[in-house]
Amino acid sequence: MESPRSLLLCLITIGLGTLIEGCDDGWVPYKNNCYWFSRERIWFFIMQWITVCSQCFEGYGHVWLGLTDVSREGRYVYSSTGVKPRYLNWHRTEPAGGKGENCAVLVTTQRAWHDYPCTSKMSYVCKKPEKRMDLNSNYCK
Structure with a gap:
């Protein structure tokens, strides 16, 4: 038989559902995602997986x-997905x-x-x- 303490922990855990663990060091949390802002400059075709959070770029100048x-001229698509x-x-x-x-940049001053x-x-x-842990799958089994 379960102890009252473990039963209470189980009920609390079920109520929580998902625990957000956050972002790795150096990454910035924003709307359930983590963003890493480079200080180095690269050529466009080196990139693999890029997106943008325009509110986060003050002082960055131009950002891919x-x-x-x-x-196809005039039809802009994400290079990683098409x-x-x-x-x-x-x-x-x-x-x-x-x-x-043929490549788009955000001009942060504009x-x-x-x-x-x-x-x-x-x-x-x-x-x-962001890293998340499903508490229901790890507890109360």
Whole structure:
């Protein structure tokens, strides 16, 4: 028979459901995700998994968004998935580069997107989900 203490712990645990463990050191939590902001600058094509949190970029200048139209001019998609973004924030004069500017950046001073040559060096941001532990699967079995 279960002790009253373990039964209480089990009921509390079931009520909690999921415990958010947070982000790794150096990563910034925001809306159930973790973001890592590079200080180094890289070429666009080195990136594998990039996304952006535009509120987090003060002082970063220009930041790669992970979008490119290199496969089809004027159709920007994420380089990692080939999917079109659900949100667009082009500056009113952009994209304007034609075939010479096939990668998108966030210009933080304007809080708007521009197209740039993919050979330019820019900072970047990585995103991953916060660590979570399903308490129901680890307790009260």
